[in-house]
Amino acid sequence: MSATPNGATAQPFASHSIRLRLNGQDRQLDVLPWTTLLDLLREHLDLIGSKKGCDHGQCGACTVLRDGKRINACLTLAVMCDGAELTTIEGLASGDALHPMQQAFITRDAFQCGYCTPGQICSAVGLMNEGRACDSAQIQELMSGNLCRCGAYSNIRDAIEDVVLGGEQ
Ligand code: FES
Ligand code: FES
Numbered sequence: 082m083s084a085t086p087n088g089a090t091a092q093p094f095a096s097h098s099i100r101l102r103l104n105g106q107d108r109q110l111d112v113l114p115w116t117t118l119l120d121l122l123r124e125h126l127d128l129i130g131s132k133k134g135c136d137h138g139q140c141g142a143c144t145v146l147r148d149g150k151r152i153n154a155c156l157t158l159a160v161m162c163d164g165a166e167l168t169t170i171e172g173l174a175s176g177d178a179l180h181p182m183q184q185a186f187i188t189r190d191a192f193q194c195g196y197c198t199p200g201q202i203c204s205a206v207g208l209m210n211e212g213r214a215c216d217s218a219q220i221q222e223l224m225s226g227n228l229c230r231c232g233a234y235s236n237i238r239d240a241i242e243d244v245v246l247g248g249e250q
Pocket of ligand 2: 191192193194195196197198228229230231232233
């Protein structure tokens, strides 16, 4: 502990203990109150699939699933995830079997540099879970939070349509 300029004793920042289920495994973690979920994943747990594009909730590259719903990990404090079930791109496959959305992205060649791809896939799985998208236009609208600098949008949409709408359109 150190003294502040006015002579008071500064308290060290306390970490918080959280429990969560991450990619099928129960974890107990100590996190600082300002650590974002994205930094927890990337910097502390070595889960670097989720990308830091803007760090401001504008690009979707950091999208992960919380209790099946898509969230921006850069806008979520890790302490807010106490008790949550989280799935990142690393946890979507079942053993060697890719998630159907991952396979569809490969089949449809729905990436170029791949930087946005983990977020696109997690967001698409979240979209699938929501059950709101009934046609191509709705998919386009509901995926508008995920940007792709490479402009692979048409192939991304084709891949998502294959899974969400069923079969190649
Ligand atoms: S890094 Fe989270 S939305 Fe861009
Ligand atoms: S594939 Fe490069 S940013 Fe989307």
